[in-house]
Amino acid sequence: MNKREPYGGRTRKLVVALDVGTTFSGVSYCLLDPGQVPEIKGVTRFPYQELASADSKIPTVIWYDKDGNVREVGAGAMRDGVESIAAVEEWFKADLFKLHLSPKHLRRELKASAIPIPPLPPGKTIVDVFTDFLAYLYMCTKTFISEHHPNGPQLWRSVQSTVEIVLSHPNGWEYIEQDKMRRAAIRAGLVPDLDEGLKRVHFVTEGEASLHYCISNNLNTEGMKSGGRILVIDAGGGTVDISAYERRMEQGKQFYGEMYKAECHFQGSIFVTENAKKYLQILLKKSVLKDDLRYICEAFDKTTKPRFRTSTEFAVIKYGGPRDSDPDIGINNGQLILPGPQVAEFFKPSVDCIVKAILAHQQSILKASTVFLVGGFSASDWLFKSIRSQVESEGVTLCRPDGHTNKVVADGAVSWHLDRRVSSRVSKFTYGVKASENYSESDRQHLRRKSRSFRQFSGRICIPGLFTTILPKDTKVKEQQEFRYSYHVELEESDEKLIHREIICYRGSRNTPKWVDEDPDHFETICTLEADLTNMIKDHPPVKGPDDTYYYTFDYDIIILFGMTELVAQIAWEEKGEEKRGPVRIVYNAV
Structure with missing residues (x-):
């Protein structure tokens, strides 16, 4: 259905998509060789992640020293011992910094969520931090290609002056946010500050990138053929992006047009952790282990949250050792036991947000025949099952990719640049x-x-x-x-x-x-x-x-x-x- 044609250009080119997420980031790329069918690949190895699986992404985190210099980024910023070094040397941590780039009109919703956004390091603007992070991702891309392709260093030198950069962003971001990202890309050295260089920086919404991923991977092909209308829900770390498309034929080719204006909601996976934190603060308020709140929340975020599958069983947060016990509140030997229904409540606002959006679309004149749930948060079985149980009765088929859900935006951004399947927007x-x-x-x-x-x-x-x-x-x-x-x-x-x-x-x-x-x-x-x-x-x-x-x-x-x-x-x-x-x-x- 979506066979990609061989590249028709006369010279070799490289397309690099940088997906800066709220919590995790990744890179996909495509080497365009004349006469060859383009193949999208991912950067699957970063510093301090040599043993990570082939779908690796890095934490969106940077450490700065007190002079404003970058000290650790990505996986290196989260390795053992860094927190101790940072405390001694007075470093400053930049995490969840993507939220600082949110448009003015969406900041009200973000403020209403009551999630505490960590301040930027002293003397740093959001463009400064984005510049440093993009520079790091680009450096990792250069290293990966140079080391994993035949004649890698020579290959890189042959394409580095014409690299096409694709930057993805939430549906709710607009032209002002794109301009800030463009300035960061220039300052990071990805392209020169010239008209020729500026034309090589492109932007795509995460919703549209996700659509292209679904198309290029032929997900639920029959459903897309029969109905022609699909709803794409990209559930990430910070935002839930909702996009509706209708398939149409134009000049003998298949394209998609937006049916309704794209939506963006602050109900990503970090809000589940924040809901858990608020509950745990009350639970631990009078406990001798109240100072363990941070470690309990970190353990919940890394293990309990992604593994939660059913509300009929207890959920366990393993964070400490035998000395960490307070039986009165359910902590024994460093393990906190939580009732399944209570953990389900942490997910409820995100689930309700997505279900509400799906049902609203189903009540409209143009109904979607298929709903795709993608993004890192979609890997949560509880999120998927909870949504599906509430929308199936409305005749909605909910699907999610079998592969690596956290690669969707980066791969889809490259596919968008190659295929351009969306011909109209709302x-x-x-x-x-x-x-x-x-x-x-x-x-x-x-x-x-x-x-x-x-x-x-x-x-x-x-x-x-x-x-x-x-x-x-x-x-x-x-x-x-x-x-x-x-x-x-x-x-x-x-x-x-x-x-x-x-x-x-x-x-x-x-x-x-x-x-x-x-x-x-x-x-x-x-x-x-x-x-x-x-x-x-x-x-x-x-x-x-x-x-x-x-x-x-x-x-x-x-x-x-x-x-x-x-x-x-x-x-x-x-x-x-x-x-x-x-x-x-x-x-x-x-x-």
Whole structure:
């Protein structure tokens, strides 16, 4: 169904997908040789993981010393003795740092979860930490390829200047978060800070990467053929990403389009551990072993949580030795016994979140015939069984990969770059621009805002603060579909010819306001588009205004492509009856 064609390029290339997860991270890659069918492989050996299985991923952890230097990363950051060295030498630990990159509008949900996010090390920004971690993953990739391929060092040298980098991220992340990751990739030395280098950094959502993994591995092929609609649930360490797709044929090829806007919820596996921690804090409050809370939680996270299968049996947390006992609360010989139903309660918010999403989709007009549960958290038998027991009665077939669930995003990100099976996406919010319109004494809205009015060089009086929608939310957008907004600009001869236009996002629940000041808390500037008009207006003679000031007048369109995984923009104008186009620089807001 999804046979991949031989690579048609003329020169060898390398695609590397870096999956930075909340708790664990991994790398997949594909060496593209002309005439050969691409094969996706994984980096299966990292420092201090020489004895790990072939699906190894590394902990998303970095230790910094007090001078801000990286001391240990990944598996090395978790090896025996590091905690003691860190305490003596005053190191700082960066873990769960991916959550610091969460979009502003999702931080409310994250805050409501009450999970304590460890602060970043002193003097470090989230871009700093991402830079160091990406640099480490890339170094490991270079070492692995150099050591595991014939003529590895020579091979690496032949492709390192053209490597295509794919960075995956949760469904809820957007353009601002992508920009921060792009800056980290540049600073990490993955690509040069040039147009050629920037074009080699690509972004894909974890939901879309998971879809491509399912397609390329022919999971539940018959179900996908018969129904054509699938729901992909990527349950990871921090987030649960939910994506719905519909199969369609375009020009004789099979593609998928989003049916509904992608979802992102903070209900990954770390929240199960946090629920357990809150329960254990109360349980141990008056115990002589209350200082063992940290070690009990770590043992729960590493062994009890992933092995929990049934609520009809007791669950055991093995964390200590014979001297660690408090029979009154169920601790004997370093083992804490918990009732199965209580452990099930730790999972319940995550289970409920996923079940609610599945049932909501089943109640819609377009029902999914198959639901795929993927991601590291999907390896939990209890999670899988609990969800399946609640959705089977609704006619839902729940599936999960038989292979390594924690490889899904990295492998899928490479597959996305090679195959590009998604041809349309659904806008999550309303996007538009701030504009102005000619003042009218008969317009009550204009009268309310008269104090903000301004006069153009032509003498026109305008009212600013108008929100003009370019792309409404919940709109299905094809990849190459263009959205335009027309501008009229008046510039003095002495004015700078570099224009700036902001792209605004409205995240409110009400009908899109016409004016930004009607619901200001739900408007957010996503980015600023910059374009140089110098060469465009050079053949336009200045005109004389009513106050004898000479100025330029120029009409142009901003063209935006929202249907891709990244924002793309151009400027267009008419010259001698023919449309011309030029580049636009996108500057993202630092939030």
